[in-house]
Amino acid sequence: MTPPGTSRVSTGTGIMSHFVNLNIVVPEAFILGGPGDHHVDIGSPIHLICVIEKSPQPPQYVFWYHNSKMINYDATRKGITVETDPSPRTQSKLTILDATEADSGNYTCSAPNTLSASILVFVSEGDTMAAMSRRKKSSSGSAVDVMLWFVILPLTTLTVR
Numbered sequence: 001m002t003p004p005g006t007s008r009v010s011t012g013t014g015i016m017s018h019f020v021n022l023n024i025v026v027p028e029a030f031i032l033g034g035p036g037d038h039h040v041d042i043g044s045p046i047h048l049i050c051v052i053e054k055s056p057q058p059p060q061y062v063f064w065y066h067n068s069k070m071i072n073y074d075a076t077r078k079g080i081t082v083e084t085d086p087s088p089r090t091q092s093k094l095t096i097l098d099a100t101e102a103d104s105g106n107y108t109c110s111a112p113n114t115l116s117a118s119i120l121v122f123v124s125e126g127d128t129m130a131a132m133s134r135r136k137k138s139s140s141g142s143a144v145d146v147m148l149w150f151v152i153l154p155l156t157t158l159t160v161r
Helices: 128-160
Strands: 006-011 014-019 027-031 037-041 046-053 064-065 079-085 089-095 105-110 117-123
Touching: 027 079, 027 105, 027 117, 037 046, 046 117, 089 105
Parallel strands: 037 117
Antiparallel strands: 006 014, 027 046, 046 089, 064 105, 079 089, 105 117
């Protein structure tokens, strides 16, 4: 039995073995400043830089998505530019001028044959506490509603008796 990664060739004088090690490298993307949240003031530009590493050939293009919608060529939102510098450590720079609250959300950079990277961007007025407050309200609102039912329901059954 021949072990994996080994090839055997039968020759007139005996058996010759050839050992092979196979290392699989998957190109990866990451966004500078990630993986946490990125906070931007309303009216300020959004600057995101995606770095692609471990790619056998530099990607010629990188796609940027905002909440699953590709924005590289979005003609409806003015002020978006993408600059990609293909190299052994490719960098793609996304710039969105004059940020509004509608620009808040998940941003993802993706290149061919590469694991993509994402970051959450919050556009708010003045401070990061407002963005965090909105995020907590949207994620915990349903839990608060459920907790209120556990308080109100027993009270209503007591008053009915």
